[in-house]
Amino acid sequence: MPRETCRGTLMPRTLPRFALRCALAAMLAAPLLAAAGDVMDRIARRDEIIIGHRTESPPFAFLDAAGQPIGYSIDLCRGIAERIRAELGKPRLPIRFVPVPSDQMVRIVSAGNVDLLCAGTSDTEERRQTMAFSIPIFVTNAKFLVRLKDSIGSAKQLKGQSVAVLGRTTAESAVPAYSERTGLDLQISRALTAEAAIGQLDLGQVKAYARDEVLLLSQLAQLKNERDYGVLQDVISTEINAIALPKGDALLQKAVDQGIALMVRSGQAEALYKKWFIDPHVGAPAGLRLRMPAELKEWFDRLR
Structure with missing residues (x-):
């Protein structure tokens, strides 16, 4: 059986809990990272947060009848945007949503064309070569x-x-x-x-x-x-889903992770889970009725 390491190969049954431990360690270490805030600087200069999103990936990110992006990841990204505004001292910083095709996702994020990618994006070793990821927002099989x-x-x-x-x-x-x-x-x-x-x-x-x-x-x-x-x-x-973002900006990474953590501690993240994975909504009229995975519940509990 492969040895468990934060960057190694993990078998399905060992991946979720160990990957969550690695993610928690990374979040706690984030304030110690001494990296520039290139993306945060760009956000401040352009006076706008650009959020990339999928259009056909319910319940994470899809469009409502009016063509507006909605979903679990979209709601989380709105909360993350609040944290970015606080970090920059710009409480009225607007959000611009940009649709991102799945086959262009890695290129668009790694090039810095969007500040966040809000979808059901799997956090994998291969993708970490070209983009960064938030702490986990979902665990999926x-x-x-x-x-x-x-x-x-x-x-x-x-x-x-x-x-x-x-x-x-x-x-x-x-x-x-x-x-x-x-x-x-x-x-x-x-x-x-x-x-x-x-x-x-x-x-x-x-x-x-x-x-x-x-x-x-x-x-x-x-x-x-x-x-x-x-x-x-x-x-x-078994994979971890997370918010994707451009690599190399520890200030943005910290804002994203802290934004999610604050929503978990306030109970908002759990309410959003119920809204999109259990209750009826436009993407699932009868509701998905999908209980929170044990690994995700454990992760949320550790963040509180």
Whole structure:
């Protein structure tokens, strides 16, 4: 079994709690970092906070009927913006929201074209090479979606079958790694959009569609035939979701992490979780009814 290190490889069951401990250590060390505040300086000079967001990633970030960004990550970023305003001494600093396509996410954030990326972004070692991340805002398991009529009850029944994944998502690498680890010899079919992926499943071109469980549930909530599908309990990988930001600015990093921590301590973060992952909302009329993961609850408890 791989040794646990803050920068090493972690197996699914060990990743969440250990990664959360690493994130807590990083947050506590943040005030000691002696880095410039380049991004914070840019924000102050332009007199505006630029927040990048996804448009089709409920419940993290998507658009309402008026075309305005809403979601769990969006609400958290609004709270982070309050902390940035306080740090800069500019209480009326406006926010400009900018949509960011998933295939341009890394380039746009690493280039500093946005100050924050508010989405359901997975914090991975590969992505940390080019951008920074906040302390965790969510813990998610990647799982398989299947058609109930195919009578597939576990991942073992997918041996040798094709599985749809979205290109440029963490599932694109997580599924092959899972396949190798389990010896299932899964064949990967890359889809450009979530709709295309579930379309492949509907047409029988693949036997499963792999994605973060919460995003699968959110996608199903939009379908009239959601009861035709089931999510297998097999866990492909477990990942930390966080707010992405440009690398190298310890002042911005500190403001972002402290902004989230303050929302946790005030109870606002837990209220936002209930709003977007349990209760009914425009992205899930019946509500996702997704209980807070134990690892996330543990993380919130440690921040209080």
